Amino acid sequence: MFIDGGPNHVTLVVAVFIMPNRASHPIAIAGQAAALLAATLIVLPGVLSAHVRHRAVRPPRPTLSVDMNTRLLIVSPHPDDEVLAAGGLMQHLRAAHGTLRVVYLTDGEGYREGVQVEEHVASPTASNYRAYGRQRTREAHRALRVLGFGPESLTFLGFPNGGLNRMMTTYWSERRNPYRSPYSRLDRPTRSEIVVPRTLFRGEDLSQELATIIGDFAPTMVLVPRKEDQHGDHCAAWFFLADALGDVRRLHPDRDIDLVSYIVHYYSWPFEDDRPRIEPPEGLRGGVSGWLNVPLTATETRIKRAALAQYKSQMDVMGWFLEGFARRNELFSRPAAPLVAMPVRRSPCDDD
Ligand SMILES: [Zn+2]
Numbered sequence: 325m326f327i328d329g330g331p332n333h334v335t336l337v338v339a340v341f342i343m344p345n346r347a348s349h350p351i352a353i354a355g356q357a358a359a360l361l362a363a364t365l366i367v368l369p370g371v372l373s374a375h376v377r378h379r380a381v382r383p384p385r386p387t388l389s390v391d392m393n394t395r396l397l398i399v400s401p402h403p404d405d406e407v408l409a410a411g412g413l414m415q416h417l418r419a420a421h422g423t424l425r426v427v428y429l430t431d432g433e434g435y436r437e438g439v440q441v442e443e444h445v446a447s448p449t450a451s452n453y454r455a456y457g458r459q460r461t462r463e464a465h466r467a468l469r470v471l472g473f474g475p476e477s478l479t480f481l482g483f484p485n486g487g488l489n490r491m492m493t494t495y496w497s498e499r500r501n502p503y504r505s506p507y508s509r510l511d512r513p514t515r516s517e518i519v520v521p522r523t524l525f526r527g528e529d530l531s532q533e534l535a536t537i538i539g540d541f542a543p544t545m546v547l548v549p550r551k552e553d554q555h556g557d558h559c560a561a562w563f564f565l566a567d568a569l570g571d572v573r574r575l576h577p578d579r580d581i582d583l584v585s586y587i588v589h590y591y592s593w594p595f596e597d598d599r600p601r602i603e604p605p606e607g608l609r610g611g612v613s614g615w616l617n618v619p620l621t622a623t624e625t626r627i628k629r630a631a632l633a634q635y636k637s638q639m640d641v642m643g644w645f646l647e648g649f650a651r652r653n654e655l656f657s658r659p660a661a662p663l664v665a666m667p668v669r670r671s672p673c674d675d676d
Pocket of ligand 1: 558
């Protein structure tokens with residue numbers, strides 16, 4: 325376990341709730357605290373019986389399903405979010421002979437604690453961060469292979485891990501220099517990752533790349549993080565996708581896209597308990613559709629766990645977090661129609 329001792333990590337328990345700075349999944353440092361908290365909640369009889377009573381009267385949730393005509397595009401802020409949120413749904417898509425495209429906004433290169441472990445260095449350099457990002461992209465290929473998808477299903481945009489939030493505000497347009505990652509020291513994606521020529525680390529460039537991909541791929545369904553996700557990159561992903569969809573709808577007003585959202589980082593969710601099925605986060609509504617359930621068989625859960633295990637760089641430092649999502653269901657919701665005008669003066673997302 326790694327603790328950087330910075331001002332955002334005053335204590336372990338606080339870190340669980342105030343959420344990340346910088347890294348792709350830094351709440352890993354609070355793992356034991358979260359487990360402890362979960363254990364405490366589980367043994368509180370009042371809490372448990374209230375849950376049981378609540379569950380007994382709840383009607384079954386509607387199911388999110390896919391078929392052979394589904395063209396599913398998943399917006400994944402970092403390599404592993406796609407499997408955490410939808411490793412089961414992707415298996416359903418594969419079984420139905422639907423089509424998949426996962427768009428990774430960043431390579432997840434800015435996770436200092438992870439780089440320290442994988443690169444065996446106490447003070448990572450830009451070169452270490454870049455190597456770590458490349459490792460995570462290789463892991464993504466392996467994970468999707470486990471789920472039955474080849475390299476044609478993966479697109480890496482190479483935008484800066486921990487920097488998406490600031491690209492919604494300060495670093496939106498060409499009126500100033502592009503954002504430069506404090507980790508990789510880059511100010512643009514690597515050549516192999518550029519979709520639209522002359523793309524730099526600017527918000528409008530990311531939005532344009534997303535719109536181009538969506539225009540070309542013509543998805544029938546798009547999965548994207550909820551804006552309430554407490555990781556800045558995840559929350560920002562929602563706003564960039566919403567902005568890009570506005571462009572797509574202007575060009576292709578006839579296209580019908582089912583917009584579905586998922587959540588990965590929300591307080592201590594889903595670690596309030598270790599039941600086989602994940603319940604929605606307390607206090608978060610299921611959008612216009614109500615929460616949508618995707619039930620997984622035992623075999624599908626096992627395969628999802630096997631796909632997550634391909635993310636060795638993440639399993640090494642936060643295996644408990646990844647495995648907590650490998651249960652007998654996945655949950656999604658449909659957001660209200662996005663009304664987003666970018667850039668924004670002040671980011672609605674938690675800062676990184
Ligand atoms: Zn993530």
